[in-house]
Amino acid sequence: xxxxxxxxxxxxxxxxxxxxxxxxxxxxxxxxxxxxxxxxxxxxxxxxxxxxxxxxxxxxxxxxxxxxxxxxxxxxxxxxxxxxxxxxxxxxxxxxxxxxxxxxxxxxxxxxxxxxxxxxxxxxxxxxxxxxxxxxxxxxxxxxxxxxxxxxxxxxxxxxxxxxxxxxxxxxxxxxxxxxxxxxxxxxxxxxxxxxxxxxxxxxxxxxxxxxxxxxxxxxxxxxxxxxxxxxxxxxxxxxxxxxxxxxxxxxxxxxxxxxxxxxxxxxxxxxxxxxxxxxxxxxxxxxxxxxxxxxxxxxxxxxxxxxxxxxxxxxxxxxxxx
Amino acid sequence: xxxxxxxxxxxxxxxxxxxxxxxxxxxxxxxxxxxxxxxxxxxxxxxxxxxxxxxxxxxxxxxxxxxxxxxxxxxxxxxxxxxxxxxxxxxxxxxxxxxxxxxxxxxxxxxxxxxxxxxxxxxxxxxxxxxxxxxxxxxxxxxxxxxxxxxxxxxxxxxxxxxxxxxxxxxxxxxxxxxxxxxxxxxxxxxxxxxxxxxxxxxxxxxxxxxxxxxxxxxxxxxxxxxxxxxxxxxxxxxxxxxxxxxxxxxxxxxxxxxxxxxxxxxxxxxxxxxxxxxxxxxxxxxxxxxxxxxxxxxxxxxxxxxxxxxxxxxxxxxxxxxxxxxxxxxxxxxxxxxxxxxxxxxxxxxxxxxxxxxxxxxxxxxxxxxxxxxxxxxxxxxxxxxxxxxxxxxxxxxxxxxxxxxxxxxxxxxxxxxxxxxxxxxxxxxxxxxxxxx
Numbered sequence: 001x002x003x004x005x006x007x008x009x010x011x012x013x014x015x016x017x018x019x020x021x022x023x024x025x026x027x028x029x030x031x032x033x034x035x036x037x038x039x040x041x042x043x044x045x046x047x048x049x050x051x052x053x054x055x056x057x058x059x060x061x062x063x064x065x066x067x068x069x070x071x072x073x074x075x076x077x078x079x080x081x082x083x084x085x086x087x088x089x090x091x092x093x094x095x096x097x098x099x100x101x102x103x104x105x106x107x108x109x110x111x112x113x114x115x116x117x118x119x120x121x122x123x124x125x126x127x128x129x130x131x132x133x134x135x136x137x138x139x140x141x142x143x144x145x146x147x148x149x150x151x152x153x154x155x156x157x158x159x160x161x162x163x164x165x166x167x168x169x170x171x172x173x174x175x176x177x178x179x180x181x182x183x184x185x186x187x188x189x190x191x192x193x194x195x196x197x198x199x200x201x202x203x204x205x206x207x208x209x210x211x212x213x214x215x216x217x218x219x220x221x222x223x224x225x226x227x228x229x230x231x232x233x234x235x236x237x238x239x240x241x242x243x244x245x246x247x248x249x250x251x252x253x254x255x256x257x258x259x260x261x262x263x264x265x266x267x268x269x270x271x272x273x274x275x276x277x278x279x280x281x282x283x284x285x286x287x288x289x290x291x292x293x294x295x296x297x298x299x300x301x302x303x304x305x306x307x308x309x310x311x312x313x314x315x316x317x318x319x320x321x322x323x
Numbered sequence: 324x325x326x327x328x329x330x331x332x333x334x335x336x337x338x339x340x341x342x343x344x345x346x347x348x349x350x351x352x353x354x355x356x357x358x359x360x361x362x363x364x365x366x367x368x369x370x371x372x373x374x375x376x377x378x379x380x381x382x383x384x385x386x387x388x389x390x391x392x393x394x395x396x397x398x399x400x401x402x403x404x405x406x407x408x409x410x411x412x413x414x415x416x417x418x419x420x421x422x423x424x425x426x427x428x429x430x431x432x433x434x435x436x437x438x439x440x441x442x443x444x445x446x447x448x449x450x451x452x453x454x455x456x457x458x459x460x461x462x463x464x465x466x467x468x469x470x471x472x473x474x475x476x477x478x479x480x481x482x483x484x485x486x487x488x489x490x491x492x493x494x495x496x497x498x499x500x501x502x503x504x505x506x507x508x509x510x511x512x513x514x515x516x517x518x519x520x521x522x523x524x525x526x527x528x529x530x531x532x533x534x535x536x537x538x539x540x541x542x543x544x545x546x547x548x549x550x551x552x553x554x555x556x557x558x559x560x561x562x563x564x565x566x567x568x569x570x571x572x573x574x575x576x577x578x579x580x581x582x583x584x585x586x587x588x589x590x591x592x593x594x595x596x597x598x599x600x601x602x603x604x605x606x607x608x609x610x611x612x613x614x615x616x617x618x619x620x621x622x623x624x625x626x627x628x629x630x631x632x633x634x635x636x637x638x639x640x641x642x643x644x645x646x647x648x649x650x651x652x653x654x655x656x657x658x659x660x661x662x663x664x665x666x667x668x669x670x671x672x673x674x675x676x677x678x679x680x681x682x683x684x685x686x687x688x689x690x691x692x693x694x695x696x697x698x699x700x701x702x703x704x705x706x707x708x709x710x711x712x713x714x715x716x717x718x719x720x721x722x723x724x725x726x727x728x729x730x731x732x733x734x735x736x737x738x739x740x741x742x743x744x745x746x747x748x749x750x751x752x753x754x755x756x757x758x759x760x761x762x
Contacts, residue, residue: 021532100648120650121534122604141652143534181534205537206528 012311016128016135019144020185028153028186035154035307039300051310052081055112059085060102061138062118067273067298068138068148072115075305081112099123103130112313116140121178134312136305142176148272149182151304153190155296156227159268164191169221169263171197172231172253172280173242175204179272180231184212197221199253201242218253222262229270230255230281246279256282260291268293330706330749332356333377334368338386338710343684344699353386355706358748362702379751381710384743387683388698389421389452389707390665393588393690394564394636396486396657397454398727400441401430406641406727408442412451413725414661416753418637419709419742422453423661424694427464428486434459434470439478451752452745453707455481455694460490460499460510467492469499476506481694484511484564487611487656489546491517496550500559509560509586509693514571515612516546523652524613525598533604535651538613540568547571551578554585562693563587566632567612569622576631586693587631590638591667592658592732594624600732606647606654607732610638613656627685628677634690635682637664641728659726666738669713673739679713710744717741 011030020028057076059069069085076083088102099118106114113134116124121141128135139145157163168187174180174196184194194212196203207214215221222228233249243249255269269285269292277283286292335353340363342348351365354376372378392415398406415423425442427433433442439456446454458480462468472483483503489512490496499510519542524530526537547563551574554561566572566589575587592610597620600608608614615623626632640657647654660667668686672679691698698707719736721729745753 098645098649118650120652122652123650125604126648126650141534141650142536178534181532204531205526205539206531209528210532 015312017146017308017312018125018128018135018137020146020149020182020189021144023189025189025191028150028190031150031304031307031311032154032157034310035150035300035304036158038303038306039154039158048078048080050080052076052079052112052313055081055313056110057081057083057113057115057309058106058109058111059083060088060106060114060116061086062088062116062123063139065117065139068117068301071298071301072138072305075302075309078302079306079309081309084109084111099127100130103127107131113309136308136312139178141178142181143178144182145178146182147301147304147308148179149186150308151297151300152183152229152270152272153186154300154304155270155293156268158296158300159293160226163187166226167193167195167224168227168229169195169197169225170229170231171218171221171255173202173234174198174207174231175202176234177231183229184210188212195221195225197253199243199249218259219262222259225263225267227268227270228255228260228263232272232274233276233280250279254278254280254282255285257285260285267291270294270297272297330355330358331377332375333379333749334372335379335381335386335708335710336368336372337383338381339383340364340700341385341387341680341683342700343388343680343688344701346680347700348680350383353700353708355746355749358706358750360700360702360704360706363700379744384710384712385679386708386710388687388700389709389745389747390419390686391690391694391696391698392420392423392637392639392661392664393634393694394590395423395425395639395661396641397425397429397442398641399429399445404727405643405646408445408454409449410725410727411639411641411661412446412449412454414659415452416745417725417742418662419665419711419745420452420637420661421707421709421745421747422455422696422698424455424457424481426484426486427457427459428488432459432463433457434462434464436471436474436478439475439480443479452747455479457481457511458483460485461495464488466490466495469495469502472499472502472508473506476508480508481696482509482511482562485513487513489513489515489517493549493553497553497557500553500561501557503559504557507560507695509562511562511564512546512550513565513611514543514546514563516542519545520612522613523609524601525615527598527616529598529602533602533651540570540615540619543568543612544570544574547574551583551585554578554583558584560584561586564636565589565593565612565638566623566626567593568615568619572622572626572631576626579631586633587626588634588636588690588693589623589627589632590636590660591664592638592660594620594627595667595670596620596732601651604651605732606649606651607658607730609651609654609656610640610658611656624671624676628671628681630681633685634693635664635668635685636690637661639726640730641726642730643728647730657730659721659724659728659731661726662724663719663731663733663738665709665711665742666717666719666740667733669738669740672713706746706749708746709742710746711740711742713740715739715741
């Protein structure tokens, strides 16, 4: 990541938000504090902040995603930005319009921030090198999804009061999950212990070297954890048979009451959504209002994205601010 | 130094003559006439040079057989926007390569006599380096039907390979190895078991961090091990191209010890770079097979030094910017290498791993023997030579490449070794302008 304009951005010194890896605890803490500030605002009372009035934010999605796109759109609109949604069908990319062509087109529109989702790891970084505005990674391939990790962390921090010292189990399709990667970077950076649980076919090689403990036995992995973070089984990213059947997957890696009982009595459940009920999580557990943080995660999403937009566009506002 | 278009009598004076075949390493002179080496040695023309003989003063530089590059993609026919036989020939000449062999994965694929003839005709027109071709092993590289191995050999195919694709079907490979014995040709394999090799970079921690699909070294080892069983069964000559990992080197080493007709080659990037070169999604470092771990890199260099790996090839794979400026998993694999083959390979000499003569063997006689050719300084052979300064420092600058494509991860890489002159059939086809950097 480029770290110029450091002076203009106290607390977050990068031009883009491309991933969690490489961010310092202070930078992550700053973003979480800022998001926490938005999270406690009553959205009905504070419908809009004028912070990004006159600024343009483009949602550029090369993969369909209603939830993330809507969350970013809402965040930008609450800050009074002009929001443009662009969906680029994957088929047209294959036909020849390259990412660089897209970047050139976008540059001509002079956006202030670009929110990008792309099915290829590294694509958002490539785009960020070709545009003049700030870029937020809204998920690139199997690489990172930083705002999801931030909203997960904010959700945990609000309920547990801390991140350091907690033990978090991330379970499911670790290999294809950008959510898992961003979360393990964030949580280990902030002092949490992270376990990853997956069948060997969905466990990427060398994962232990990222500072986590790897388990293929879910029961062993869940023992005494504070947080159980389930992942969606990403059938669309899978070519070939990674697991023999959904039925078998649920039997060994699906979260149900029985397996959850191995975690701490006050352990909380998370899921980035959308959930495959009966595949990676049992409805009974997912809908347990005492244990499940799934709805909180969705709510924190808007606050986190407002915080990221504010942090990244700080220098844009600086010249107009009254001393 | 100007280049000459004709091959009159010429003497190369004050040279360090290096011939891996005879083990010659002396200061002396080489005399060529009518495109052929006539004589060489330390005392040649000690009493003066006869009239009418052109004199090239090598000023103490090394004079060796011209390099034989056994793995090149030309781009022509079909991908002329990336490279042509003309631009590749100029690049090869600047790299000290006097003979190169093209992979058949062009468009159309070289799977018939016409394809081989086309390359030969275009090379004759260019009159630069000698250009040869491989035939595909299977029609259209589809891995099913064998090409006319005998006929293509008669028309000049130096060997058979499906290029960047492995011959995956064991039965097809068995028949190719078996049938190739009728014309004593070699089958070259791209060692990747396709059902395992889906990844875009070496598998491991870095691939996991980057969220890129990994390609495990075992994909390579499994393919080589399978093929060696077939070699044992059929007696066919087998060559492993682009050896990238420690276990492959070991497997080849054991096979050679058992006397199997197996040879191997690799490219400088597998000896110099490891997987970290693709950090930050650097597509210029995307190659197939991928760059491996540091331990693998080290083992490949050791394999070259001890002779387990017989030949060094550039693996020249030209790609235009559009093919590389893409997300990593979509970018084409490959590095241009004609102009950097010698300077990069010389690192093995400079870091004390092997003698200059041994390195030259991997670049000249080694590949030539695999392809049943000659590349040495024996009088009577064509005067295909390279003159180079192995000590002169240079910085690699892809903008100065003669290749049409500039896809090299070695930009600004410091090397020691500069090609001063390339000679084919006694004709100087490249001579370094004074003061100009070669690499």
